[in-house]
Amino acid sequence: MYLSKLKLENFRNYENQELNLINGINLFLGDNAQGKTNIIEAIYICAFGKSYRTLKDNELIMFGKEYCRINLDYIKNDNNFNTSFFIDILNRKQIKNNEIKIKKIADYVGEIPIVIFSPESLDVVKGAPSKRRNFIDMICCQLSKSYIIYHQEYMKCLKIKNSILKNDYIDENYIEVLHEKMSKYIKNIVEYRKKIVELLNKYSKTIQKKLTDEKEEIEILYNTDFLNMDEQEIKKYLDEHLYIDKLRKSSIKGIQRDDLEIYINQKEVSKFGSQGQKRTALLTLKLANFELLKELKEETPILLLDDIMSELDSKRINFLLRYIENYQSIITTTEDTFVKDISNIKIYKVSNGRLEN
Numbered sequence: 001m002y003l004s005k006l007k008l009e010n011f012r013n014y015e016n017q018e019l020n021l022i023n024g025i026n027l028f029l030g031d032n033a034q035g036k037t038n039i040i041e042a043i044y045i046c047a048f049g050k051s052y053r054t055l056k057d058n059e060l061i062m063f064g065k066e067y068c069r070i071n072l073d074y075i076k077n078d079n080n081f082n083t084s085f086f087i088d089i090l091n092r093k094q095i096k097n098n099e100i101k102i103k104k105i106a107d108y109v110g111e112i113p114i115v116i117f118s119p120e121s122l123d124v125v126k127g128a129p130s131k132r133r134n135f136i137d138m139i140c141c142q143l144s145k146s147y148i149i150y151h152q153e154y155m156k157c158l159k160i161k162n163s164i165l166k167n168d169y170i171d172e173n174y175i176e177v178l179h180e181k182m183s184k185y186i187k188n189i190v191e192y193r194k195k196i197v198e199l200l201n202k203y204s205k206t207i208q209k210k211l212t213d214e215k216e217e218i219e220i221l222y223n224t225d226f227l228n229m230d231e232q233e234i235k236k237y238l239d240e241h242l243y244i245d246k247l248r249k250s251s252i253k254g255i256q257r258d259d260l261e262i263y264i265n266q267k268e269v270s271k272f273g274s275q276g277q278k279r280t281a282l283l284t285l286k287l288a289n290f291e292l293l294k295e296l297k298e299e300t301p302i303l304l305l306d307d308i309m310s311e312l313d314s315k316r317i318n319f320l321l322r323y324i325e326n327y328q329s330i331i332t333t334t335e336d337t338f339v340k341d342i343s344n345i346k347i348y349k350v351s352n353g354r355l356e357n
C-alpha cells in the first residue's frame with residue numbers, strides 16, 4: 001500500500017495545503033519551525049486517530065481557526081481509499097474511513113500500518129520502561145483489534161483498582177472481582193507481547209549483524225511477571241500482592257510494569273552501550289518493526305522518519321536509504337547533503353506552512 005495524497009485545512013501552521021505523495025522517498029526539507037514535523041504528525045493522526053505530540057486534539061487547529069481537517073488518500077491493491085480526521089474548537093471529533101464514521105478506534109487502527117522514527121525514539125533504548133511498552137504496544141495495536149480492546153479494558157480496571165486503593169476503606173471483594181477480569185486481559189496481552197518480541201528478535205538479529213559487519217549480536221528479552229501463567233495463576237498472583245498494593249496505595253503488579261531488555265553482545269545496551277550503539281540498536285529495532293508488520297499484515301508499512309538523519313553517521317544513513325528505497329517513506333530534514341545517487345525521491349521545500357516541489 002502507499003499514501004497518494006494529503007490535504008490539510010487549518011492544521012497547525014498549514015491553512016490550506018494539498019500534496020501528492022510518491023510511492024518512494026518523500027523528503028521534506030526546510031529550516032526549523034517551518035512545518036516539517038506537522039506533516040509527519042498529520043499522517044500519524046490518520047493512522048491512529050490521535051496525535052503522538054499532544055493529548056489535546058484541539059491544539060491541532062490553526063491558531064484563530066474554528067476547526068481543522070486532514071484528508072489522506074491511499075492506494076491498496078490498485079484501489080483508492082480515503083481517511084479523514086476532523087476536530088473543532090468544541091472538541092467535536094470525527095474520523096471517517098471511506099466516508100464511513102469510525103465509532104471505535106479499535107475497528108480502524110492498523111488500516112494504515114506505520115513505523116515512526118524520530119529523535120525521541122531513542123527513549124526506546126535508553127528511556128523509562130513506559131517508552132518500551134509504548135513501542136511494543138504500537139506494534140501489537142496495529143496487528144490485533146482484540147489486543148487494543150484487552151488493553152483498553154485492562155487499563156479501565158487498573159484505574160478503578162487504583163482509585164479504590166486510595167480510599168480509607170478498601171472493598172477487597174470488589175478488587176478480587178477486578179483481579180478476575182484483569183487476569184484474562186493480562187494472559188492475552190502477555191501472550192501477544194511475547195509473540196511479538198520473538199519476531200522482533202528474529203528480524204533484529206539479521207539486521208544488526210548487517211549493520212555492524214557481523215560484529216554485534218542483539219537480543220531482546222521480554223520482562224514480565226506473568227510469562228506462561230494461566231488465568232488462575234495470574235489471579236492468585238494479583239491477590240497475593242494485594243497487601244503490598246494496600247500499603248503503597250497503588251497496584252504494584254500488572255502488565256503496566258512490563259519491560260523489554262535490549263542486549264548487545266550480552267551487555268544491556270541502556271547501561272553499557274555507547275551513544276552510537278544505542279542509535280544502531282534503535283535503527284535495528286525500527287527496521288525489525290517494519291519487517292514484522294510487513295510480514296504479518298502482508299502489506300508494506302509507511303515509514304515516517306522525522307529528523308533522524310542528523311542522528312546517524314553516513315554509514316547508517318546509507319544502510320537506511322538502501323533499505324527503504326523500494327518502499328514509501330516520509331522523511332523530514334534540515335539538510336539534504338545525504339541525498340546522492342537515490343532514485344525514486346521527491347523533495348518538497350517547506351517554508352512557513354507552505355510547500356513547493
Ligand SMILES: Nc1ncnc2c1ncn2[C@@H]1O[C@H](COP(=O)(O)OP(=O)(O)OP(=O)(O)O)[C@@H](O)[C@H]1O
Pocket residue numbers: 011012013014030031032033034035036037038039059060061062063307332334
Ligand atoms: N495550532 C497551531 N497553529 C498555528 N501554528 C502552529 C500550531 N501548532 C504549531 N504551530 C507552528 O508550527 C511550527 C512548527 O512546526 P513543526 O514542528 O512541523 O516544525 P519543523 O519544521 O519540524 O521544525 P524543526 O526542524 O525545528 O523540528 C511552529 O512555528 C509552531 O508555532
Ligand SMILES: [Mg+2]
Pocket residue numbers: 036037038306307332
Ligand atoms: Mg520537526
